Amino acid sequence: MRRALAEEVKRSLRTDFIRIFKENERVLREAGWIVTDEKSPRWWDGVESIDELLISSILVQMTKWETVKRILQKMREKGVNSLERLAELSEEEIGELIRQANFYKTKAKRLKSLASLASSIGVEKLVKDEGMLKEIEGIGDETAEAILLFAGNVPVFPRSNYAKKVLSRVLGIELSKEEAKELIEELFGKDLFNLKLVHAGIVTVGKLYCFSKPKCNSCVFKELCKYYTVSRNETV
Numbered sequence: 001m002r003r004a005l006a007e008e009v010k011r012s013l014r015t016d017f018i019r020i021f022k023e024n025e026r027v028l029r030e031a032g033w034i035v036t037d038e039k040s041p042r043w044w045d046g047v048e049s050i051d052e053l054l055i056s057s058i059l060v061q062m063t064k065w066e067t068v069k070r071i072l073q074k075m076r077e078k079g080v081n082s083l084e085r086l087a088e089l090s091e092e093e094i095g096e097l098i099r100q101a102n103f104y105k106t107k108a109k110r111l112k113s114l115a116s117l118a119s120s121i122g123v124e125k126l127v128k129d130e131g132m133l134k135e136i137e138g139i140g141d142e143t144a145e146a147i148l149l150f151a152g153n154v155p156v157f158p159r160s161n162y163a164k165k166v167l168s169r170v171l172g173i174e175l176s177k178e179e180a181k182e183l184i185e186e187l188f189g190k191d192l193f194n195l196k197l198v199h200a201g202i203v204t205v206g207k208l209y210c211f212s213k214p215k216c217n218s219c220v221f222k223e224l225c226k227y228y229t230v231s232r233n234e235t236v
């Protein structure tokens with residue numbers, strides 16, 4: 001399906017996605033994304049370092065982002081917001097620190113493994129190694145790819161259900177998660193800033209508008225979305 005997209009369509013998608021997301025930085029912020037420098041770790045709202053980004057990637061699973069931010073703040077105040085410091089703590093001590101997170105005991109165990117691995121091979125190396133990341137329980141394809149992109153600055157587009165749903169509706173063709181990923185990587189190549197911006201933007205659209213019953217009238221994508229155009233014509 002994807003290969004059938006004409007070069008002209010791909011060109012306009014490239015231009016439209018970047019224009020729309022840059023024009024709507026405020027909306028992205030509502031969904032927890034900060035549009036900032038290409039290599040900054042601060043794209044995830046409230047995260048201040050690569051270590052915090054890795055810690056929050058474990059904490060956020062089944063937990064609200066506001067709670068993750070509160071835990072990070074507490075860790076900062078206690079001086080344990082780094083993997084090196086967490087590696088020195090026991091699972092029980094980490095559990096106490098992150099008690100506000102859902103499934104905190106499981107997450108304490110995962111953080112301990114992550115911290116130990118990072119201490120032995122180095123954070124900089126770990127965040128660029130997908131295979132090693134996925135050896136840690138709780139880090140699957142999507143989380144590993146998000147870490148590669150936002151912490152390792154590796155130009156990959158993280159696969160996600162949001163990208164699958166939003167891009168399928170926008171293009172009016174059913175895409176798998178892998179096809180959605182391949183399409184964005186084909187459109188934006190190794191452009192780190194645009195890969196980050198487009199991931200943040202598409203997740204924002206998925207989180208704020210593109211539900212089972214989508215809120216198309218408020219959506220930043222409605223001008224180019226096939227689903228919206230077709231459903232609007234049907235109701236006229």
Ligand code: SF4
Pocket residue numbers: 166169170205209210211214215216217219220221222225226227228
């Ligand atoms: S316009 Fe509607 S269907 Fe299209 S991406 Fe936005 S919310 Fe989803």
